[in-house]
Amino acid sequence: MGGVLFLAHRVPFPPDRGDRIRSHHLLKALARLGPVHVGCFGDGDAAAERALAELAASHCVAPRTKPLPLAGAEAVLTGKPVSLTAFHSRRLAAWVRETIARERIDAIVVFSGQMGQYVPDEFAGRVVIDLCDVDSAKFESYAAAGERPWLNAREARLLAREEERLGQRADATILISEAEAALYRSRLTTPGKVNVQVIGNGIDAAFFDPSASALHPVIAQQPRPHFTFTGQMDYRPNEQAALWVIEALLPRLRARFPQAMFHVVGRNPTRALMAHHGMPGVHVWGEVPDVRPFIAAADAVLAPLLIARGVQNKVLEAMAMARPVVLTSEAATGIAATDGAQWLVCPPDHEAMAARIAGLLADREAADAIGAAARRFVLDFHGWGAMLAPLEGLIGKTAEGQRHAA
Known part of the structure; x- marks a missing residue:
């Protein structure tokens, strides 16, 4: 029985941020099909590496030590995207070749486009690439918004070639x-040569269960309403969305609800976000051991992303916690919920969103009904088991680890 080589740009433990949640569940699904050998990058988290060692047949965790300026210089000299040079490691490349030579590897599963550079040209087994979303389009959006336009336009162009x-x-x-699949196909010069498949994000609804988590005790003692935003807060789209709430939306909400509080929850808040901490109505919590009490305490969870790729785990988590979610159409991508029934979709217009939120708060019974419907929706359509069921066919294995007939 052969194994699978799984390549990821981060250690898939702990599952506490969007990409790691998906890679974590991918790895667990693969491990149920047979032995998995994992190559990835890490930041020295010993507990995460121990957890990986318990699941993987073998593993290599390369340190992320390359400074971004060095990765940029390499990118310019080699004509490659910075996204690739930043994740290039001779140690990891050697381990991949040694593992393929030593083990019987039937398939390579690559998580994120940065790791495709490690697939040897001569490898004859199956190769499955989980791009998740179209990174090149994200960099195009940054360039169009005036953020380092030359650099981001270059990254977008070169990443599109790599994709x-x-x-x-x-x-x-x-x-x-x-x-995302339609967007990806639309950017290919020869779409007929690419087998595009869709596997959405799931949610651990047993963990994100409102009955399993109490309200955050500090927030519960404060006057309502409370609004929560969760995520990796040094990720530019998250920072941008949170700042938009603080600077544009929150003043409109506090004009209607003077004691309204906005809670920013997630690791590595930027200097721009921390500058607002402690201002009227704003609490930037930073990294917390458990986001559930913050979600449970929210009258509404906000996700007004202006730039978003793929499926937002923060939205699925809030829906699983039976909280009404107010979001932009960008943040709603990939989740087939219905506006007004399982969430509220608004344009990124502060007056329109404030009015929609005010209407939500005016009818608590209706708000609770939206939250309950949201949880039912994720239970029915976004369990990880259902989402990852096609994986075994894509890599050519059954649940017993046997190869499918060709």
């Missing part, structure tokens, strides 16, 4: 939603 190369190399290329 097409990977699609042509792989037996299957996975995107996280039908919208």
Whole structure:
């Protein structure tokens, strides 16, 4: 019985941020099909590496020590995207080749486009690439918004080439939603040569269960309403969304609800966000051991993302916790919920969103009904088991680890 080589740009433990949640569940699904050998990058988290060692047949965790300026210089000299040079490691490349030579590897599963560079050209087994979303389009959005336009336009152009190369190399290329798959196909020069598949994000609804978590005790003692935003807060789209709430939306909400509080919850808040901490109505919590009490205490969870790729775990988590979610159409991508029934979708207009939130708070019974419907929706359509069921067919294995007949 052969094994699977799983390559990820971060250690898939702990599952506490969007990409690591998906890679974590991918790895667990693969491990149920047979032995998995894992190559990834890490930051020296010993507990995460121990957890990886318990699940993987073998593993290599390369340190992320390359400074970004050095990765940028390498990118310019080699004509590659910075995203690739930043994740290039001779140690990891050697380990991949040694593992393929030593073990019987039937398939390579690549999580995120940065790791496709490690798939040897001569590898004859199946290759599955999980791009998740179209990174090149994200950099195009940054350039269009005036953020380092030359650098981001270059990154977008070169990443688009790499995304097409990977699609042509792989037996299957996975995107996280039908919208991302359509976007990816639209950017290919030869779409007929790429087998595009969709595997959405799931949610651990047993963990994100409102009955399993109390309200945050500090927030519960304060006057309502409370609004929560969760995420990795040094990720530019999250920072941008949180700042938009603080600077544009919150003043409109506090004009209607003078004691309204906005809670920013997530690791590594930027200097711009921390500058607002302690201002009227703003609490920046930073990293917390458990986001559930903050979600449970919210009258509404906000996700007004202006730039978003793929499926937002923060939205699924809030829905599983039976909280009404107010979000932009960008944050709604890939989740087939209905506006007004399982969430509220608004344009990124502070007056319109404030009015929609005011209407939500005016009818608590209706707000609770939206939250209950949201939880039912994720239970029915976004369990990880259902989401990852196609994986075994894509890598050519059954649940017993046997190869499918060709």
